[in-house]
Structure formats: C-alpha cells, structure tokens
Amino acid sequence: MKIDRLLAITVLLLNRGRISAAELAERFEVSTKTIYRDMDTLSQAGIPVAAHQGTTGGFEIMEHYTIHRQFLTLDEIASVVAAIKGMGTAFEDKNLDNLLEKVQTLLGRSDLQTSRQSARMVFDFNPWGQGSGAKSKVSLLKAAIERLQLVSFSYSNMNGVHTERVAEPYSLILKGHLWYLHAFCRLRNEFRMFRLTRIQGLEVLDQLFLPQEAPSLDRYEWRQEWSGPDELEVVLIFNPEVRYRVQDIFAPELVTQLPDGTIRVKGPYPVDEWFYSMILSFGERVRIEQPPEAAQEIRSRVQRMLSLYPNPDTQMSTFPR
Structure with missing residues (x-):
C-alpha cells in the first residue's frame, strides 16, 4: 500500500540520511517517477524533505526532525x-x-x-543449563567498555595454548549462542576477537586507555587465525540415529542423506581441537572419510584412551597422577 511505502521511506530517510531516487526505487520495487511523486506527497504532508542534485544527490530529511511514536x-x-x-x-x-x-x-x-x-517472541541469550559465569563476564566487560578500562585475562586458543593478554575492550558480540569480545590486543598489537568461554581470570584494571578508531562491525567477517587452523575439506558419514545432532551442528548445505539412510557431511571445516572432541562424542556413530590425517588422529586418540584401561579390572586408582 502507498501509505505503508511512504512511512517506510520516511523511516529510512531518518535512519540513513541522503538516499538517491534510484536506490529507493530499487528497494521498494517501483519506478523513480513513483518515488518523486511520493516525495511530493511527503512534502505536502509537512515532512521537510530536501532534494539535492548531482552525482552525490538524493533526498534527505532535515536534521532534528522526528516522527511521532504513534507510527509504531x-x-x-x-x-x-x-x-x-x-x-x-x-x-x-x-x-x-x-x-x-x-x-x-x-x-x-x-x-x-x-x-x-501472549508474548509472540522471547529472546533468551543464555543457553539452557548455563551458569552465571558467562553473565558475570559480560557484565564486567560491558562496564570496562563504558569506562575505557583495560582488561587482563588468560586466553586459550583452539589448540589449548594459553597466553596472558592485556586488551582494550571495544564491543561485545553475541554470535549464535556464544559471546565474543572485540578488543585491541596489546600482545598481538591488533584488533582481535576473543571467545568469552576461553577467557579465564578476567580482571578489569584501574588503568584507562585512549580509544582509537576500531574497525567497523556492521559487516565484519571472521578471521580464521582468531580461532585456529585453516579449514579443510572433510567428509563424514553418520548413522541415521544421530540425525538430530548432525542438524544441530552442521549447516544444511553440508548435509546429505544417502540412499542407505546414513548422513554425509561434506564441505570445508576447521579441523581443530573442537572438531576432534565433537567426533569422539559421536563414538561409533561416525566415520571420517576425509581428510585421512584427521582419521589417523582420531585413531591415535582412541588408542591412547584404551591404554588407560589395560584390562577390565583396572581401577581409577591406577591412573597416572
């Protein structure tokens, strides 16, 4: 409806500033002539729309103009x-x-x-069964960001390597069900992402920092070195009985059901410590077909696990201390 388009255009101009007629026409799937008529209608309704000519031209609404809350x-x-x-x-x-x-x-x-x-939508950012630890970290980091305070912590990467970090915190990001800290790492001398579940011994320092220009997060992309090794082409074959778990973990485009009912996962995936832990959690219900070095690593880990149980009568007290 025209009235819906007019309201949407008004909100868009308020949020985005200057926008060309061509861009508006493409967004609302109408002609530029229709957009010009819409602008005339908005002006006649008392909305202060200004038109600018030239290559950087377009329409914009005068600064400080707001719409009434009844539009919601x-x-x-x-x-x-x-x-x-x-x-x-x-x-x-x-x-x-x-x-x-x-x-x-x-x-x-x-x-x-x-x-x-009758709430139609409920947002709960704490996964089922999660304790208060993550919430405490988020609260501490949020306060540090607001006060421009340095933070220190011990960080463990995907390979289990621990390093001590001092960082300038800038943003908290919730990606899926996991929290990340976007901060300038003084050890690496660059902006990096830190997964909160791998941050231990978090401390907010009394020392303040001067904020610097941080990379925009509007369309940020994950950098592989933040999490571990490069992605490899993997092929995994799962038993049908674990279908629900496979669907929870892997993207739909990687999953194919084979004629015999088994499930194949094929595509690029980071082969790291999390990957091996995930594979072992499936036990005999998964087989690695590619890459062969990943299959060999699983075989070695299983053999090391078996070495802890030399016979059925082995007791926990015989474990090495």
Missing part, C-alpha cells in the same frame, strides 16, 4: 520490549530496566497486559 504498531513495540528483555538475560544493567519502563509507556494498560499474556 502494537506488534512493533512488543518486539522492542521482547528484545530489551532478552538483553537483560545476558547481563545485569539497571539502565535496561529503565529503558524497558520507558518503552512500555508507549503501550496502553490493556495493550501492555495483552502483550505480557
């Missing part, structure tokens, strides 16, 4: 409330409580009661 629908406000509540599951922050109260004032009492009784 009940469902849209409820979605914002759900997102704020979800943030509260990740870390303790009284400001979130205040923000939630402010947003909920956009709802009438009856609407607020309805949204509480």
